[in-house]
Amino acid sequence: MSEVMTGKQALLEMLKAEGVEFIFGNPGTSEGPIIDLLGDYPEFRYILTLQESVAVGMGESYARATGKASFVSLHVDSGLANGIALMLDALNTGTPMVVTSANYDVRKITEGKTDLAELVRPVTKWAVELSHAEQIPSAIRRAFNEANSHPKGPVYVGFTANALEGSAEMNIIPSRQVYDATPPNPAGITEAASLLMKASRPIMMVGDRVSDDGAMEQAVELAELLGLPVYQSRGAEVSFPTTHGQFLGILSLRAADHRAILQRADLVLAVGMGAFEELFYWGDVILKPETKLIHIDPIPGGVGKSEPTDVGIVAHCGLALAALTATIKPKLSASDKTEIANRVKAVVRESQESREAFDQSVVAKWDNKPMTPARMMSELAAALPENAIVVDDSVSNRAVLRHYFQATKRGDIRGYRGQSIGGGIGATMGTQCANPDRPVFGIIGDGSAMMTVQGLWTAANDNIPCIFVICNNGMYRILKVNFNTYQKDVLELPETSGGRLLYSDFGTPFDMAAIANSMGVHGERIVSPEEIRPAVERAVASGKPALLDMVIDGSL
Structure with missing residues (x-):
């Protein structure tokens, strides 16, 4: 049955009809009408992030963990642009997400108004900006339908102030499942x-x-x-x-x-x-x-x-x-x-x-200080609870991680997928939101973590009890590894210089534990393998977010 309502109410009613539970967002003035109305909708849990890549990273992993499109709310053009890199990864890898932001009054056209749909069209399956309230239900219905259908991926819906504040008679009807499991010829x-x-x-x-x-x-x-x-x-x-x-x-x-x-x-x-x-x-x-x-x-x-x-x-x-x-x-x-x-x-x-052969190859350096990635991963794998989920954003240490951590079913290990770095902190929290009854450990490179370190505040603010494990090798090690491969195997040079690659070392080291503590997340700095199990046990027992800053050897 149709009902007269505002566009902003229609948006939230459609999200409720679609079964949305979490809104991963970073709001601005133009999104104020939506934020103000959320007080009337206690069924939604709005996760406030301080940087848009954190919101998109959470939405990306939440969608993969639940198997259905997530909902991400960003801010006008500037905030939307900050989310583009991870939206591109979601498009390329097929993650269903509905991303939105709000624009200003459509009458401001002579002053200049960004075409938000055009801005993100290259990184979405479908993108549209709405100017009338009555457009919202059908656009949101199509957005979820598009996101959840093969090839899955992110879609974008923008709202002008006119669409949000206008009123019209509307039908709140959600999308339905599309049966697209194509049989083989x-x-x-x-x-x-x-x-x-x-x-x-x-x-x-x-x-x-x-x-x-x-x-x-x-x-x-x-x-x-x-x-x-x-x-x-x-x-x-x-x-x-x-x-x-x-x-x-x-x-x-x-x-x-x-x-x-x-x-x-x-x-x-x-x-x-x-x-x-x-x-x-x-x-x-x-x-x-x-x-x-x-x-x-x-x-x-x-x-x-x-x-x-x-x-x-x-x-x-x-x-x-x-x-x-x-x-x-x-x-x-x-x-x-x-x-x-x-x-x-x-x-x-x-x-x-x-x-x-792998086990034998790491024996000689097993007791080195700082500890090797292999020793760190071995000790960590032995310390994790049996039902733990591992989010893998270990970047250049992925091969080592996959040697020590085993998985028998979907979701036991969830790697950040795509070409960007910086998705791990959001992905860890999104996975925890989707799996509240299982401990979630995000194993993240220090360079990637620093891209979205603001996400630690979100974990504290919303008490998302995941555990961030930082592979702190003091460098962009992946750049050095890739440059060695490029010189040796692509260019076929007799010598490589990846180990000496300029601007890939962090001369001023990160104290990730101190950063975490400053944002309300319990942080511990770990330099010895013997410290790993007790630190993991303390973190799990706390029932709160924690960060374990593991200092490891980054040599190639």
Whole structure:
């Protein structure tokens, strides 16, 4: 039934109808009408941030944790612009978010008024600015529909003062679920199954959309059926159990030995990912001419986009993997099963040997001061509660973190995904908001943490009881690592200078614990491995936000 109401009331009524619980925001004068009315809506929890990237970071991780679009409220053009970097990451990685801000009176056009929708159109699926109150319900309904539909991503709705303060007769009707789990084409499944059965050195690569589609079980079933070694691409979500004997870790083209893995394979099954997305240019074709590529992804236009593809299937990851298993299973002969059993043994042995080699490689420096990242991660992993969620924004220490922290299901580890740094503090708090009954630990590089350090105040102000663990190596280590890779492997120079890269060291060190304490978050500075477990136990027992500032070695 329609009802006469103001635009600002219609906005909040629509958010209530959409089931929104949290508003992650940084308000300004133009958003005053919305903020003023929130007192009449106690069902919303407004999380006040002091910098827009914190709000967007919280919204991004909250959306991934809950599986539905989050709501972020920013300020006019200046605040909106501050959120663009993380909005771009959300667009590129498919995170559903509804982002809004308010503009001034539409009659101020002669003085100059920013076109807010145009400002963010390159980083959103859909962007619109409203000038009439009666536009709000349908625009918000479409915004949530767009954000939650494949390809998922951020959308933007702007409101002029006229739209917020105007009145009209309106219908408050929320968006409904769109059933967009696309089944695979049978011909593609048949061809893919034939190639998989012929391959002698196949590998599987899984990306985040395997996890997003809830397809981990189907990925495991097919991997076990064929004895496939499994690698994760851009491991922000858990797409394959890291404890599984056939899991061989994250595959990164920046590592020469990882590129060699692709060169040895005669078939690559890439599922739920962009094929071989990478920072550096490794050639227009990554695989050898004789290597077959089967690419499965739910995103139209993503399959075959960058790498020559033998079989491309646009489909829900789970439905496609299940169809492959159902097609292949009855066709396996006794000799096939023997070959697969031998392959499984070889893959499991390789996985075990890889882990043992890593463990052996860190022994010599195990007791060094400052402690190595490996020692820090080992002690931290042993100290965390069993039900803890780990948010990974460890940047250059990600490979070490993933060695010591294991995950069996989606959400056990949630990496910040995208090309920006600075998302970790917000992502940690957003994950905690979505999982109030589990302890959340954000493991964050010091450079990334300083990008949005204001977020610590938000954790204290709203008593978000997450625990921030800072990898304090006193540098932008990722820049040094990447520059070494660029010089050695891209430019093929005989010597590298990443370790001496200018303007990547923090000559004046950060005392992150002191910064945390100044913002109302309990902070401890940790320099010895023996201090880690007691500090973790104190932080968890407090039931309040805490920061553990771990001083570690950053040498390359």
